[in-house]
Amino acid sequence: MPEPEVWRDLFETSFIGPLEILKTAIAHMQPDPQVGRRSKIVIVSGISSAQVLSHYATANVIRTAWVGQAKTLAFALGARGIHVNTLSLGGTLSPWYRAGIAKRAESKGMTFDEGILAETDNVPLGKYGTPEEVANAIETLLGPFSDHITGTNLMHDGGFTRAY
Template sequence: MTDEARTILVTGATGGIGTAVCHQLAARDETKLKTLSNELTGVGHVWLQLDMTNDQSIRQFGEELAARRITLDGVVLMPPQAHSTNDPMPGADAWRALFQNCFIGPLEVLKAAIDRMNPEPVNGRRAKIVIISGISSAQVLGHYATSNVLRCAWIGEAKTLAFALGARGIHVNTLSLGGTLSPWYREGIEKRADAAGITFDQRLAEETANVPLGKYGEPAEVAVAVEGLLSHFSDHMTGLNIMHDGGFTRSY
């Protein structure tokens, strides 16, 4: 997506969070938003197909970025998420698939994107990377047994990249989400409400009783936070894992 002279890559752009991010970044050009499902050429919003779990797709994606001579000023990386599970020790094959699909593949996408960055910090042009994660990166959650591990891997990688790329003017920060009312998350609440024989609002109130702000986040709120991390707001910020959870996380 292009905002004035800045070009931002948003992965997972058709998902609940990704769509909100795209709307926020392109808010000054509503006519272009109507072409969300179409691939455009030239200046504007360009949509490229990518399967982060498929090596060939990732290679083709990197080649397409180079062929189009796209120079990126920022990346919003939303790696595929592991399904919730209470099993802390899945089999070796399950772990291999999880790391390939949720870490190694997305990291290859990020590497391809970094290759297309050309920041000039002395001239005030910096590149920003925002990795979308979850609060189990900071606080263990029993029903996210495998995600606890994968998200910590991303935190380690983000911190490592922040140190490695800082001198080039490339910033790497992580935004870790708590409960967020994306379409699929709303559907889950509705199902739990139906099973309990109560209304959606009653179930939502029960689930957010332990959140200091008393609510879950909205995709639009996530988008505003992402926009800030891509902006001059973060010019002296890198290597951070920022909680977007209404105060739920208890760790310092």
């Protein structure tokens, strides 16, 4: 378990600080639902950001905090025409994630492709997402498809999460 100082620092930099920025952005939004003009927020959150936050426990807490905050904001802002959703990412083949897979595969005497296959054997779709797929999901949550969606956490994980 991380020390209390680690918790405080991570919570400040990964939740409180970004929430202040979000509050400032919301104050400048000018939706008008009567004429079909909406404002939309997508909070991108990992299923587990342990690689970024260095502790699995803190990653889970921060992710859950964002999902809960998005639901709270959806209720508070919906009548104003502001939609708030989260996108929870599973493995996504960003350049740094690809490099990590390559390094792990090499250390096991495997090719990159063999490493991907081994790492995704428990993902129903058998693959990690691509940055382009993440961008498409965000575009969907910002576009007309989501005009009746708010407070939702979209799992972008190839079916990995086994909760409903």
